[in-house]
Amino acid sequence: MQYRLLIVDDDINSAKTLARILGSEGYTTDYVASAEEALTLLGEIDYDLLIIDMILPGMDGLDFLKRAVEINPETLSVVITAYGSIGTAVDALKSGASDFLEKPVVPEKLLLVLSRIFEERQLKREVVALRANLQQRYRFENLVGKHPRMQSIFNLIESLSNMDSSVLITGETGTGKDLVARAIHFHSLRKSGPFVAINCASVPETLLESELFGYERGAFTGAERRKQGKLEQANHGTLFLDEIGDMPYSLQSKLLRTIQDKKIERLGGNRLISLNFRIIAATNKDLSQELTANRFRLDLYYRLNVVPIHLPPLRERLDDIPLLAAHFLEKLAINNNKSQLTLSHRGMFSLMKHPWPGNVRELENVLERAMIMAQDDLIDEIPFSLAGTQVDHSNDNELCLPFDPTLPLKALREETLARMEERYFRHLLKKNKGTVSLTAADAQVDVRTVLRKMKQFGLDKAEFK
Numbered sequence: 380m381q382y383r384l385l386i387v388d389d390d391i392n393s394a395k396t397l398a399r400i401l402g403s404e405g406y407t408t409d410y411v412a413s414a415e416e417a418l419t420l421l422g423e424i425d426y427d428l429l430i431i432d433m434i435l436p437g438m439d440g441l442d443f444l445k446r447a448v449e450i451n452p453e454t455l456s457v458v459i460t461a462y463g464s465i466g467t468a469v470d471a472l473k474s475g476a477s478d479f480l481e482k483p484v485v486p487e488k489l490l491l492v493l494s495r496i497f498e499e500r501q502l503k504r505e506v507v508a509l510r511a512n513l514q515q516r517y518r519f520e521n522l523v524g525k526h527p528r529m530q531s532i533f534n535l536i537e538s539l540s541n542m543d544s545s546v547l548i549t550g551e552t553g554t555g556k557d558l559v560a561r562a563i564h565f566h567s568l569r570k571s572g573p574f575v576a577i578n579c580a581s582v583p584e585t586l587l588e589s590e591l592f593g594y595e596r597g598a599f600t601g602a603e604r605r606k607q608g609k610l611e612q613a614n615h616g617t618l619f620l621d622e623i624g625d626m627p628y629s630l631q632s633k634l635l636r637t638i639q640d641k642k643i644e645r646l647g648g649n650r651l652i653s654l655n656f657r658i659i660a661a662t663n664k665d666l667s668q669e670l671t672a673n674r675f676r677l678d679l680y681y682r683l684n685v686v687p688i689h690l691p692p693l694r695e696r697l698d699d700i701p702l703l704a705a706h707f708l709e710k711l712a713i714n715n716n717k718s719q720l721t722l723s724h725r726g727m728f729s730l731m732k733h734p735w736p737g738n739v740r741e742l743e744n745v746l747e748r749a750m751i752m753a754q755d756d757l758i759d760e761i762p763f764s765l766a767g768t769q770v771d772h773s774n775d776n777e778l779c780l781p782f783d784p785t786l787p788l789k790a791l792r793e794e795t796l797a798r799m800e801e802r803y804f805r806h807l808l809k810k811n812k813g814t815v816s817l818t819a820a821d822a823q824v825d826v827r828t829v830l831r832k833m834k835q836f837g838l839d840k841a842e843f844k
């Protein structure tokens with residue numbers, strides 16, 4: 380793109396020299412000797428950027444800058460200040476200048492400043508365009524995605540809105556199964572009913588039955604009062620059975636019967652309760668393997684898999700990365716009271732090259748950490764290592780972590796803690812070959828905490844098998 384610049388400097392000889400240098404770099408450059416002449420030109424020509432000497436005869440540079448910004452608030456400008464006059468530079472930046480340079484102007488420095496200013500403006504425009512796109516075509520409930528496979532999932536959810544069939548959502552960890560389940564519910568006839576979720580992997584086997592079916596007072600030791608199970612809570616709504624591949628075999632036939640009959644009996648009860656619920660199940664396991672290994676019942680599989688939805692891993696829909704990044708940066712900016720967060724081209728390039736084993740969740744986490752570590756609102760450095768995919772773990776016992784001494788204490792604490800926790804859970808999961816319950820026992824926390832941490836750091840059980 381060809382940019383048009385205006386130099387305002389009463390030293391016509393140096394303005395001419397600068398215009399010639401800028402011209403040889405592809406910029407179309409005009410120059411005038413006073414603010415008054417410059418104002419006349421601004422009424423006629425749309426300049427991309429102004430280069431303003433602060434000391435001018437008649438109206439001075441600062442007043443001219445203010446007038447130019449009044450005429451067009453989007454005006455880009457570089458002001459030239461006398462050597463050491465920081466106060467003037469600060470006033471100019473406050474009045475809307477994009478940057479400043481001290482006299483004598485070094486052309487190489489000016490060229491660098493110009494390319495940075497134009498790159499930032501371009502990025503801002505891209506963000507605005509992406510945001511507009513997001514609001515239009517590429518959004519479905521809380522899901523965003525423009526890849527054809529995501530678009531056909533959105534269409535499928537739309538066409539399911541009048542149906543009550545069971546849905547089985549498959550896909551790697553962090554691909555958005557939970558979001559899809561919610562989108563189906565909130566787009567269905569049951570949307571005013573409850574959406575109840577249960578993670579079959581995070582509830583210990585012995586408790587899963589009572590969590591699902593509920594119990595009567597005295598049903599077992601500790602059952603001091605009657606409790607409704609998740610199935611009952613989901614009456615007139617949807618029950619989301621997450622990680623269905625981890626449901627114990629012994630409970631699967633009872634679940635199948637319940638789905639068919641739509642009746643339950645609380646544990647320790649003697650009364651059948653009729654219910655009206657829809658089942659959506661999800662798993663990141665390969666259920667065909669579970670079927671072959673006799674760990675999952677074929678009849679239950681058929682009952683759940685009436686409408687299959689497979690979410691592709693992020694590495695197979697790279698087109699979605701810029702869109703998702705814009706979506707998460709917008710959320711982060713709102714949650715952190717920032718007007719806007721922008722990703723540099725270099726940052727975007729790193730995102731596009733990454734293999735994303737933790738999928739969209741990993742992208743979300745990585746961007747949050749990048750924001751914490753960035754010096755300003757431009758995100759350039761992507762701290763992948765914290766997501767655990769490019770870390771060298773050969774020295775896991777090393778106590779002395781390198782750190783960034785420029786970080787504020789709060790960010791340093793959070794970052795260090797996250798790094799330590801991630802290494803700790805990686806170590807335990809490796810030791811326990813991915814078994815969550817053993818890891819929880821080693822860490823002396825409950826399995827939910829381990830699963831939460833695994834989600835946070837984008838760790839997948841399968842990685843440690």
Ligand SMILES: Nc1ncnc2c1ncn2[C@@H]1O[C@H](COP(=O)(O)OP(=O)(O)OP(=O)(O)O)[C@@H](O)[C@H]1O
Nearest residue numbers: 521522523551552553554555556557558663739740
């Ligand atoms: N298409 C998407 N658009 C916006 N956000 C998304 C999308 N997909 C996933 N996310 C976000 O990524 C994170 C992980 O998504 P979610 O919990 O739905 O994944 P999941 O497949 O259910 O993971 P797991 O198998 O580990 O439970 C969430 O914070 C979610 O909001």
